[in-house]
Amino acid sequence: MSRIRLLPEIVASQVAAGEVVERPASVVKELIENSVDAGARKIDILIRRGGISLVRVIDDGCGLDRDDALLSLERHATSKIRSAADLHAITTLGFRGEALPSIASVSRFRLTTREADAAAGTEIIVNGGKIDIVRDGGEAPGTQVEVRSLFYNLPARRKFLRSENTESRNIEHQLHLQAIGHPEIAFTFVRDDRLVFQLPRAANLHDRIRDLHGNKLLERLLPLTSAGLGKIDIGGLIGQAGVSRQTRAQQLVFVNGRAIESPVVTAGLREGYHTALMKGQFPVTFLFLNLNPASVDVNVHPAKREVRFRDPTGVREAVVNSIRRALEGGRGDWQEKFRAPNVSQSSALPIGRTRPIEAQPAFAQQTIETLPRFAPSGFEGPRKLPDTTLAQERIDKKIPQQFQIIGVLNKLYVLMENADGLVLVDQHAAHERILFEELRRRMEDQGVLSQKLLLPQTFDLSLRDAEWVERNMSILQKMGIGIEGFGPNTFKIDCLPAFLKTSDPVSFMQRVVDDLKSASNSSSPLRLGEETIAKTVCRHAVKANDPLRYLEVEKLIQDLLGCDLPYCCPHGRPTMIQISLAELEKKFGRRSAIQT
Ligand code: ADP
Numbered sequence: 001m002s003r004i005r006l007l008p009e010i011v012a013s014q015v016a017a018g019e020v021v022e023r024p025a026s027v028v029k030e031l032i033e034n035s036v037d038a039g040a041r042k043i044d045i046l047i048r049r050g051g052i053s054l055v056r057v058i059d060d061g062c063g064l065d066r067d068d069a070l071l072s073l074e075r076h077a078t079s080k081i082r083s084a085a086d087l088h089a090i091t092t093l094g095f096r097g098e099a100l101p102s103i104a105s106v107s108r109f110r111l112t113t114r115e116a117d118a119a120a121g122t123e124i125i126v127n128g129g130k131i132d133i134v135r136d137g138g139e140a141p142g143t144q145v146e147v148r149s150l151f152y153n154l155p156a157r158r159k160f161l162r163s164e165n166t167e168s169r170n171i172e173h174q175l176h177l178q179a180i181g182h183p184e185i186a187f188t189f190v191r192d193d194r195l196v197f198q199l200p201r202a203a204n205l206h207d208r209i210r211d212l213h214g215n216k217l218l219e220r221l222l223p224l225t226s227a228g229l230g231k232i233d234i235g236g237l238i239g240q241a242g243v244s245r246q247t248r249a250q251q252l253v254f255v256n257g258r259a260i261e262s263p264v265v266t267a268g269l270r271e272g273y274h275t276a277l278m279k280g281q282f283p284v285t286f287l288f289l290n291l292n293p294a295s296v297d298v299n300v301h302p303a304k305r306e307v308r309f310r311d312p313t314g315v316r317e318a319v320v321n322s323i324r325r326a327l328e329g330g331r332g333d334w335q336e337k338f339r340a341p342n343v344s345q346s347s348a349l350p351i352g353r354t355r356p357i358e359a360q361p362a363f364a365q366q367t368i369e370t371l372p373r374f375a376p377s378g379f380e381g382p383r384k385l386p387d388t389t390l391a392q393e394r395i396d397k398k399i400p401q402q403f404q405i406i407g408v409l410n411k412l413y414v415l416m417e418n419a420d421g422l423v424l425v426d427q428h429a430a431h432e433r434i435l436f437e438e439l440r441r442r443m444e445d446q447g448v449l450s451q452k453l454l455l456p457q458t459f460d461l462s463l464r465d466a467e468w469v470e471r472n473m474s475i476l477q478k479m480g481i482g483i484e485g486f487g488p489n490t491f492k493i494d495c496l497p498a499f500l501k502t503s504d505p506v507s508f509m510q511r512v513v514d515d516l517k518s519a520s521n522s523s524s525p526l527r528l529g530e531e532t533i534a535k536t537v538c539r540h541a542v543k544a545n546d547p548l549r550y551l552e553v554e555k556l557i558q559d560l561l562g563c564d565l566p567y568c569c570p571h572g573r574p575t576m577i578q579i580s581l582a583e584l585e586k587k588f589g590r591r592s593a594i595q596t
């Protein structure tokens with residue numbers, strides 16, 4: 001008895017739909033991609049009830065004549081490729097010829113379409129894969145697809161849908177991807193009869209991001225370039241260090257205009273951001289990779305979400321390099337912000353300018369309130385600026401008036417004034433960043449200064465810790481930690497890096513080892529990179545609540561601004577926070593007072 005049977009066409013389409021149409025957002029994606037491929041300049045999307053009850057996509061693209069419109073609903077019917085050879089270099093978003101028949105087989109489907117010069121268009125109504133009506137129709141040139149009651153004939157699939165809100169959010173995410181991927185196309189999005197956004201055609205990505213996300217995000221983005229490295233062209237914008245999200249939702253990656261998810265690119269992003277990103281956080285990226293279509297295979301995933309690169313290593317390296325360059329280039333912007341405030345207009349007379357620097361007591365010994373800054377005007381007559389002392393001159397030369405230090409709060413936060421308002425610097429985080437970069441630089445030139453201990457010390461470690469130290473001994477030594485074996489599980493330290501001022505080297509080592517063990521969690525505690533170890537050493541090198549003197553604070557800020565990535569510590573926490581004058585004015589209610 002023969003048991004194998006060809007599936008009826010409709011069932012075959014429903015099987016394919018299982019892969020292509022997972023949820024309403026996949027319908028939206030496929031329809032928009034078709035509109036983009038059709039050369040649309042404007043795409044309107046309307047959904048109801050999370051797209052479950054209705055998805056409608058209208059475009060002003062090339063449209064279809066009646067024969068093609070009917071053909072487009074057949075499986076494996078496509079205008080985009082003709083032969084297997086075309087698969088090697090795909091330049092359109094679609095190519096599988098599966099989306100329309102798949103969607104039509106699991107919904108109540110209506111297609112109306114008209115070519116620009118045609119006298120009349122075509123309307124086709126399909127229910128659950130069966131063509132019910134074909135007639136003249138179609139208003140403006142272009143194509144309109146309506147998908148109602150998704151999965152009405154597959155109750156099992158319908159049950160897998162999430163709440164309407166969740167499905168709406170998925171759709172909105174999809175729309176963001178498409179809108180960012182195609183700034184040259186105007187998009188409107190209406191959800192349950194409410195206009196969610198209306199994006200005009202934009203000249204470039206920059207404008208599109210502003211229209212979609214506002215200036216606030218835009219101001220915190222840095223441009224990416226590939227500087228003609230190899231065959232991979234990289235462009236787009238990425239968040240500067242410290243700009244991150246708890247999810248991947250704003251980590252957008254496009255390959256030849258197609259939004260994709262790629263472990264290779266994700267790895268490159270993580271490596272490129274490296275210390276600029278807190279653990280567990282994700283960067284904000286609008287990354288565009290353009291490469292020869294022949295060197296990327298998009299025919300990997302039914303929903304075309306993943307791609308395979310012919311040269312994954314090259315792609316990863318290109319991503320890492322461009323991210324690093326952008327982040328380091330972004331430094332200039334920040335430094336630019338450290339222009340001095342306009343002193344004559346400033347209400348706070350900075351201490352550095354009212355007295356010779358040498359006369360300043362350690363900040364930490366005073367509270368901010370006691371610092372002599374707010375001389376009530378009229379009490380003492382006009383203030384006399386002090387004679388220019390040598391110290392003053394030296395400082396002016398060192399820091400070209402980039403900032404004014406106001407004081408230190410709680411022995412930890414340096415308060416500064418710049419042109420935008422108030423800047424708070426976390427002294428510890430800053431110190432860690434400085435030490436880390438210094439250490440890394442010196443390790444690269446094999447030149448970490450180390451200092452002999454007066455008395456070498458020995459200490460014992462647990463078997464596991466001892467094993468760890470053994471394995472990482474050469475890295476520790478490279479960092480200027482003079483450590484060697486001294487019997488089973490016993491070690492001797494006889495020197496420490498010069499920057500490390502500790503009176504108790506043994507407990508220092510113990511803390512570093514403990515911290516590294518917990519940082520590396522269980523995965524592979526024995527193999528830690530140089531960088532991780534350097535970060536940890538720096539963290540423990542910074543002493544808690546160290547009261548700094550004025551000159552030390554100033555040096556700290558200066559060193560920080562000289563770092564490659566000054567705005568976050570090696571663990572990705574911010575080193576500085578800007579509170580703008582506008583924000584202060586808002587908090588004090590001055591904004592509205594000025595307006596009235
Ligand atoms: P694919 O996009 O992979 O070719 P689809 O099933 O999505 O497969 O679409 C089938 C064909 O229908 C496309 O190749 C295209 O020629 C045509 N088509 C679909 N949507 C549109 C549209 N919005 N405008 C013009 N033509 C379209």
Ligand code: MG
Binds near residue numbers: 094
């Ligand atoms: Mg398609």
